[in-house]
Amino acid sequence: xxxxxxxMLSNQVNMELxxxxxxxxxxxxxxxxxxxxxxxxxxVQAMEERDHAMLIYDYLHHNNETVDLAAIEQxxxxxxxxxxxxxxxxxHEELITNSINDxxxxxxxxxxxRTKEFLDWFVKEQGEEEANxxxxxxxxxxxxxxxxxxxxxxGELAARVYAPPSLTIT
Ligand code: FEO
Numbered sequence: 135x136x137x138x139x140x141x142m143l144s145n146q147v148n149m150e151l152x153x154x155x156x157x158x159x160x161x162x163x164x165x166x167x168x169x170x171x172x173x174x175x176x177x178v179q180a181m182e183e184r185d186h187a188m189l190i191y192d193y194l195h196h197n198n199e200t201v202d203l204a205a206i207e208q209x210x211x212x213x214x215x216x217x218x219x220x221x222x223x224x225x226h227e228e229l230i231t232n233s234i235n236d237x238x239x240x241x242x243x244x245x246x247x248r249t250k251e252f253l254d255w256f257v258k259e260q261g262e263e264e265a266n267x268x269x270x271x272x273x274x275x276x277x278x279x280x281x282x283x284x285x286x287x288x289g290e291l292a293a294r295v296y297a298p299p300s301l302t303i304t
Contacts, residue, residue: 135197135198135199135246135249136244136246138240138244139237139240139241139244139246139249140194140197140199141202142236142237142240143190143193143194143199143237143249144194144199144200144201144202145202145204145233146190146233146234146237147187147190147191147194147201147203148202148203148204148206149230149233150183150184150186150187150190150230151183151184151187151206152206152207152209153180153183153186153226153230154180154181154183154184154187155180155206155207155208155209156209156222156226157176157177157179157180157183157223158176158177158180158209159209159210159211160173160176160211160219160222160223161173161174161176161177161180163211163213163219164176164216164219167216169216169288170288170292171287171288171289171290171291171292171293172216172219172288172291174291174292174294175270175291175292175294176219176223178294178295178296179223181296182296182299185298185299186256186259186299189299189301189303192303193249193252193303196303197248216274216284217271217274217275220267220270220271220274221271223267223270224264224267224268224271227260227263227264227267228264230260230263231260231263231264234253234256234257234260235257237249237253238250238253238257241253255299255300255301259299273287274287
C-alpha cells in the first residue's frame, strides 16, 4: 500500500473514533433534556462509528500497515434544541463523506483497487447515514411545536437496535 493511502486511512480511523465521541456527546446532551429515545439513537450510532474505525484499523493491519493512534479531539456542542443536534449530525456525516471520497479518489489515482473495493462499502454506508440524518430532520420539522408528536418519535427512536457491520475483513 502506498504511504499516502495508509496515512489517509489511519487518519480516517481517528475521524471515525471522533464521530463516536461526538455522538456520545449528543447522547449526553439529549439525556440531559430527557430525550432518552433520541439519546439512544445516537448511542447506537456511536457503536457503529467505533465499528467503522475498527474495520479500517483491521484493513490496515491486514495490509501490513500500522495505525497511528493520534489524539481524539474533544467534542463539544452548544445546541439550543434537538434540531441543532440533528443538523450538527448531518453536517458531520457530510464531512465524513467528503473524507471517504478523498481517500477513494487517491486510491483510484494510485491504482490501489483493493482499497477502492474496500471503500465501496463505506461510500454506500455514508449514503445511508446521510439519508438517516436527513430523515430525522424532516420528521422533527414536520412536528413543529407538537410536543406529543416529539414524545412519540422519541419512543420510536428508543427501539433502534444495534447491528454489527455487514462488511468483514478477509
Ligand atoms: Fe462512520 Fe457516520 O460515518
